[in-house]
Amino acid sequence: MDLRSSIPDGPLEKKWDRHRFEMKLVNPANKRKFTVIVVGSGLAGAGAAASLGELGYNVKSFCYQDSPRRAHSIAAQGGINASKNYRNDGDSVYRLFYDTVKGGDFRSREGNVYRLAQVSGNIIDQCVALGVPFAREYGGLLDNRSFGGAQVSRTFYARGQTGQQLLLGAYQALERQVGAGKVEMFTRHEMQDLIVIDGHARGIVTRDLVTGEVRSHVADAVCLATGGYGNVFYLATYAKGCNATAIWRAYKKGAAFGNPCFTQIHPTCIPVTGDYQSKLTLMSESLRNDGRIWVPKKPADTRPPGDVPDAERDYYLERMYPSFGNLAPRDIASRAAKRVCDEGRGVGPGGKGVYLDFADAIQRLGRKSIEEKYGNLFEMYNRITDEDPYTVPMRIYPAMHYTMGGLWVDYNLMSTLPGLHVLGEANFSDHGANRLGASALMQGLADGYFIIPYTIGNYLASNKHGAVSADHPAVKDAEKAVAQRTQRLMDVRGTHSPTHFHRELGKVMWEHCGMARTEAGLKKALQRIPELRETFWNDVKVVGSGESLNQSLELAGRVADFLELGELMCLDALERRESCGGHFREEFQTPEGEALRDDEHFCHVAAWEYTGDGKKPTRNVEPLNFENVHLSVRSYK
Numbered sequence: 001m002d003l004r005s006s007i008p009d010g011p012l013e014k015k016w017d018r019h020r021f022e023m024k025l026v027n028p029a030n031k032r033k034f035t036v037i038v039v040g041s042g043l044a045g046a047g048a049a050a051s052l053g054e055l056g057y058n059v060k061s062f063c064y065q066d067s068p069r070r071a072h073s074i075a076a077q078g079g080i081n082a083s084k085n086y087r088n089d090g091d092s093v094y095r096l097f098y099d100t101v102k103g104g105d106f107r108s109r110e111g112n113v114y115r116l117a118q119v120s121g122n123i124i125d126q127c128v129a130l131g132v133p134f135a136r137e138y139g140g141l142l143d144n145r146s147f148g149g150a151q152v153s154r155t156f157y158a159r160g161q162t163g164q165q166l167l168l169g170a171y172q173a174l175e176r177q178v179g180a181g182k183v184e185m186f187t188r189h190e191m192q193d194l195i196v197i198d199g200h201a202r203g204i205v206t207r208d209l210v211t212g213e214v215r216s217h218v219a220d221a222v223c224l225a226t227g228g229y230g231n232v233f234y235l236a237t238y239a240k241g242c243n244a245t246a247i248w249r250a251y252k253k254g255a256a257f258g259n260p261c262f263t264q265i266h267p268t269c270i271p272v273t274g275d276y277q278s279k280l281t282l283m284s285e286s287l288r289n290d291g292r293i294w295v296p297k298k299p300a301d302t303r304p305p306g307d308v309p310d311a312e313r314d315y316y317l318e319r320m321y322p323s324f325g326n327l328a329p330r331d332i333a334s335r336a337a338k339r340v341c342d343e344g345r346g347v348g349p350g351g352k353g354v355y356l357d358f359a360d361a362i363q364r365l366g367r368k369s370i371e372e373k374y375g376n377l378f379e380m381y382n383r384i385t386d387e388d389p390y391t392v393p394m395r396i397y398p399a400m401h402y403t404m405g406g407l408w409v410d411y412n413l414m415s416t417l418p419g420l421h422v423l424g425e426a427n428f429s430d431h432g433a434n435r436l437g438a439s440a441l442m443q444g445l446a447d448g449y450f451i452i453p454y455t456i457g458n459y460l461a462s463n464k465h466g467a468v469s470a471d472h473p474a475v476k477d478a479e480k481a482v483a484q485r486t487q488r489l490m491d492v493r494g495t496h497s498p499t500h501f502h503r504e505l506g507k508v509m510w511e512h513c514g515m516a517r518t519e520a521g522l523k524k525a526l527q528r529i530p531e532l533r534e535t536f537w538n539d540v541k542v543v544g545s546g547e548s549l550n551q552s553l554e555l556a557g558r559v560a561d562f563l564e565l566g567e568l569m570c571l572d573a574l575e576r577r578e579s580c581g582g583h584f585r586e587e588f589q590t591p592e593g594e595a596l597r598d599d600e601h602f603c604h605v606a607a608w609e610y611t612g613d614g615k616k617p618t619r620n621v622e623p624l625n626f627e628n629v630h631l632s633v634r635s636y637k
Contacts, residue, residue: 001256001609003622006410007111012628013093016115019411020454024461031056034460035219037204039191039246041068043163043441044424045225046170047448053177055453060217061174061183064190064209064241069171072227072239073444076163077284077377078147079155080127080441082120087144091152093117100439101629103149103329104404104432105581105597107262107605110628111411112429119450120442124156126449130169133158145289145373147437149329149636155438160284160377166441170448186217190554191246192482194222194253194420197474200465201250201420205478207486209554212547214482216475218468221456224250225423225448228403230263232562232569233514234506236400237269237282243558244565247407247426255415256607256620258408258428260565261573264435264582265515266401267333270384270394271353278499280399281384283356284377285437288326290361290370291394293317293333295354299344305355305393316340324636331434331582331595332636334398338515339593341397348395357393398515402440404431404582405572408607408622412455413447416607418463421456423447428605433581486546489556494539498556501536505529505559505566513570518586522574526567533563568608568617575619578602599631 008019026034034057038049041063049061063071083096096117101108124142128134134156135143144153158165177183188209195203195216203218229244230236251257268283294313301308316336318325328336337354340346347353362370367390371378378389385395406428413421413429424444431439468475512518512525536559544550579588579595580602588596597603605622 001416001607001618001620003256003408003416003605003607003620004410005109005111005622006412007109008411012110012114013118015111016118023454023458026457026461028056032058034058034221035060036221036223036456037062037217037219038223038225039204040071040225040227040424040426041065041174042071042073042225042227042424043166043170043444044448045223046071046167046174047445048223048225048423048452049183050170050173050177051449051453052456053180053182056182059177059183060186060219062186062189062191062204062206064188066187068174068185068187069167071167072242073167073441074164075237075239075282076166076441077160077282078286079145079157079162079438080123080166080445081147081154081436081438082124082156082442083117083154084121084124086142087153089152091154095152096120096154098629099150100430100436101432102634103436104434105595105634106432106599106603106626106629106631107259107580107624108430108432109624110626115451116430116443116446119446122450123442123445127166127169127445130173132165132169135159145286146327148285148288148327148333149324149436150327151324155286157286160286160374163441166445170445191226191249193249193478195475195478196253196417197468197472200418200463202465202468203475205482207482210549212545212550214479216470216479218470218475220460220465221419221421223421223423223452223456224407224426225444226426228406228425229562229565230400230403232505232566233400233509234502235272235277235280235510237266237280240279243561245558245561247422248561248565250407250415250417250420252610253417254610255417255420255422256408256609257405257568258605258607259405259433259572260569260608261513261576261583262404262428262433262581263400263569264330264402264404265334265398267330267337267398268356268396269399269401270381271348271397273349281380282401283381283394283396285330287356287374287377287394290365290373291326291356291358292360293326293354293356295340295345295347297345301345305347305357314340314345321636328636329434329436331584334515335584335593337398353395353397355393356396358389359393362390400510400514402435404428404433404435408605412458413452414455414459419459421452421459423452433583485557486553489540489542489553489560490546492537492540492542494541496539497541498552498559501532501540502555502559502562504532505563508532509566509569513566513573516584516586517573519574522570525570526574529563529567529570536560536563571617572606572608576602576606595634603631
């Protein structure tokens with residue numbers, strides 16, 4: 001498999017500018033002759049569709065929600081990073097680049113990460129022009145706050161609803177192109193398969209989720225911006241609809257899957273309260289700016305938090321990582337929380353929680369100031385827990401939140417399948433083994449607004465394809481495969497719902513491929529998941545029919561994909577015999593309990609190639625070279 005990253009030569013700071021000049025262009029008149037499909041309407045997808053429509057391309061935009069505004073980007077809370085150095089505290093493009101490479105534990109490409117930092121400032125300007133109401137200081141300048149893994153304040157925000165405001169901006173840009181006739185919008189449509197003709201991605205097969213109609217759409221190129229696959233764990237901070245079907249169909253058609261085991265656990269989620277839950281709720285990392293995290297020093301201390309004197313509290317992040325304190329990166333903060341809870345010092349029901357305390361900040365800044373910064377987050381916590389975080393510390397615990405793995409892409413965001421471009425969280429490219437907070441929105445908008453509009457033009461200008469008919473054999477084969485898969489699910493007529501199997505898979509994944517992983521646990525998971533998958537295909541119960549609205553069928557299809565993807569994640573975690581970022585193998589740790597990398601054998605991207613159902617996929621390797629940031633022990637102490 002060809003894993004050429006296509007990163008241009010030359011100095012790091014000149015690579016993107018040089019590449020943009022050297023790429024082939026499509027003149028304005030010819031842009032009207034090309035059609036591009038964009039699947040997903042979050043920040044990456046809406047940004048790409050709006051930008052490509054503005055350039056003159058004919059765009060077909062697809063989302064499974066009833067409106068692009070409901071894409072999961074709306075759930076992002078804390079902010080978006082950019083290296084504008086408004087605080088004059090030492091930030092720069094290079095420092096954002098360095099922090100991101102280090103935060104990812106040296107498992108990402110230097111060229112991609114530097115470009116991300118380079119365009120970050122443009123993203124803020126673009127969003128301000130679109131009317132995004134970023135928080136401002138008294139004098140009217142844009143405000144910034146800190147996030148984990150950085151010692152500077154570079155995060156732009158809109159209270160605790162930054163994702164929603166950014167998505168509304170992208171949505172308005174998208175709708176403008178819909179009104180102009182350059183973007184055709186397909187809501188409540190779910191991608192079911194990828195159409196590949198002569199080795200190039202040329203379209204998709206979709207199911208209308210309201211009518212059940214299966215239909216093909218052909219184009220000159222396809223962009224997937226369908227988000228992450230974290231719902232494989234069942235309990236996660238993702239929206240319930242988030243799934244892996246689009247990228248999994250692409251994987252089975254020839255697109256390599258990069259680093260599937262690199263998943264992120266977020267340290268500040270509301271703890272699990274019972275088996276009845278279907279998802280978890282995130283409390284923004286921005287809260288760690290003013291909240292102090294602690295547990296009692298004594299195990300099994302069940303006193304109310306207000307009764308525990310300060311001298312008997314362990315502010316463990318401040319103690320363990322004095323340089324970063326409560327703003328230690330997510331993977332490190334999550335493992336630290338697990339460690340103190342495993343020691344018997346956790347709080348709340350079952351001891352699976354730690355305190356996030358705002359008493360000092362309220363005393364120092366006043367309640368009104370805290371309300372202005374985090375009011376909607378405090379209200380959300382109060383509604384879910386019936387506890388007042390202004391008077392009682394929040395209780396938090398790590399939970400599944402993001403996936404750094406995804407379809408492998410080169411510098412142009414193109415997968416190993418020509419014509420198939422992958423944007424945002426759906427690709428693997430920028431975050432390595434751990435994503436720093438406030439970088440997801442940055443990557444999504446960078447890919448959509450500032451990268452794909454250039455690189456897709458280069459692909460279209462370099463590959464002159466003829467028109468594709470709806471009667472093409474490859475189109476009909478893809479439609480047939482979708483119909484057969486749907487019928488197979490409907491014909492099982494078993495006794496257990498898709499949710500039952502999803503929940504069981506989630507337990508296996510969280511226990512054996514979650515916050516901590518071992519060889520024995522992963523081997524156990526690799527034995528259990530195929531058994532669960534076989535039971536699913538013999539006992540799943542899908543009610544209704546395939547020719548109408550059927551959410552049971554939707555869920556069954558997604559769970560079937562998770563049952564395959566979960567196995568690949570465990571296989572990747574087993575093969576990566578090191579600890580790095582969010583991938584923590586207990587066999588590979590320092591005496592202090594920190595991640596122990598093996599740069600000699602694993603300083604590379606693992607790109608998995610599908611070889612057929614029931615066959616072990618092929619593990620391909622893309623070496624990572626560090627010429628500007630030298631490999632070193634990742635420390636935040």
